[in-house]
């Protein structure tokens with residue numbers, strides 16, 4: 001089916017062109033569908049989903065290479081979508097804060113770590129009310145032995161060490177600490193959701209000329225003209241001016257540079273004798289350094305271990321092709337030398353070097369939390385911006401990307417004099433523990 005769409009001729013003129021078939025582009029498309037407008041998504045890859053991708057590996061292992069967890073599941077637009085498409089949601093909580101077998105991390109130290117983490121986030125919360133933004137690292141307690149592990153958790157959550165993370169931004173994240181998974185894969189769900197969209201694949205946009213009416217988009221498959229354009233690419237594309245705007249949009253470049261993509265990568269290790277390992281177990285590779293992996297043992301009962309890495313050391317490990325060997329070394333040091341012969345690397349992500357992603361997800365640099373709103377703002381009522389980095393409260397996530405697409409579609413509708421479409425009903429519960437999503441809170445029982 002995808003092949004047919006690839007062969008399709010590009011429409012030379014549409015009402016709305018959406019650049020990117022990730023969660024944001026699909027959210028925008030679905031909100032505009034049925035509005036009597038011609039809408040076309042221009043997608044550089046030959047697949048739907050962008051940073052959402054499920055791989056089906058030998059042994060029936062399902063591996064979400066990018067997004068995996070439906071964070072804030074009770075406020076996550078992909079939950080009703082999964083139900084409507086008959087995907088199977090696993091509501092079991094994550095175990096990120098636990099250490100299976102208490103190996104190298106006795107219970108008493110786990111409690112100390114949690115207390116240190118709670119105290120750190122409580123200082124952050126207070127800091128978020130200060131008149132000026134600060135770096136999150138400022139609020140680490142000098143000399144606290146748990147600082148490296150608290151920073152490691154930031155690397156998983158933000159893709160970055162705390163020193164490069166804005167307190168204001170962190171504190172504006174909306175979190176309900178309910179994290180679910182899709183048994184068939186989050187990437188598979190998002191791909192299925194996009195199956196009915198009108199998408200021109202293998203169509204890489206290189207220039208957006210908004211001096212003309214309609215706007216002119218130069219692509220690898222010719223020129224597309226559109227009255228309205230919704231741009232959803234990751235921040236690095238604007239920041240590095242990989243897609244040119246004519247005339248240039250210096251405010252967007254500055255805002256994108258304030259919201260860099262962090263580093264987050266995964267490795268999938270198949271294991272022999274899976275019954276030797278606890279289902280839904282978890283291990284930190286080390287507890288005394290930031291450069292360590294977070295390991296999910298037998299996720300959803302599968303015969304594998306999923307390793308998660310974040311932060312700058314991840315960039316270096318991935319570039320050197322050493323993610324798998326690092327994971328195996330750390331696990332062997334925890335589980336004993338016999339582990340080495342039971343484990344087989346099956347897959348690894350490479351988001352940092354993926355030319356259509358250029359990184360994992362955005363974080364705001366200290367002093368740059370307002371850049372999300374600047375990036376999201378429409379230009380001339382014709383050029384609209386979506387993507388995870390433009391979400392004010394669900395940034396860095398797939399559902400945040402989706403909602404940003406719906407928001408941009410609403411802006412398009414309103415620019416055309418249409419009524420608002422696709423608003424989201426949502427309870428106003430604010431549980432602000434952002435770090436619960438991929439860190440300790442959910443696992444701390």
Ligand SMILES: Cc1cc2nc3c(=O)[nH]c(=O)nc-3n(C[C@H](O)[C@H](O)[C@H](O)COP(=O)(O)OP(=O)(O)OC[C@H]3O[C@@H](n4cnc5c(N)ncnc54)[C@H](O)[C@@H]3O)c2cc1C
Pocket residue numbers: 019020021022023024025042043044045048049050051052065066067068069070071203204205206232233234237243264265266349351356357359360361386387388389395396397398399401
């Ligand atoms: C390792 C990892 C783990 C993650 N875990 C989670 C998680 O558990 N839960 C969660 O909610 N989120 C998670 N995320 C984040 C989530 O995947 C992203 O926030 C979300 O998918 C971003 O969607 P988007 O539409 O904004 O961008 P993208 O998905 O990046 O979509 C942009 C699209 O634009 C296309 N494109 C790029 N350049 C061009 C061009 N020049 N012309 C045309 N098209 C172009 C790309 O191919 C892509 O399809 C994770 C991400 C990573 C990397």
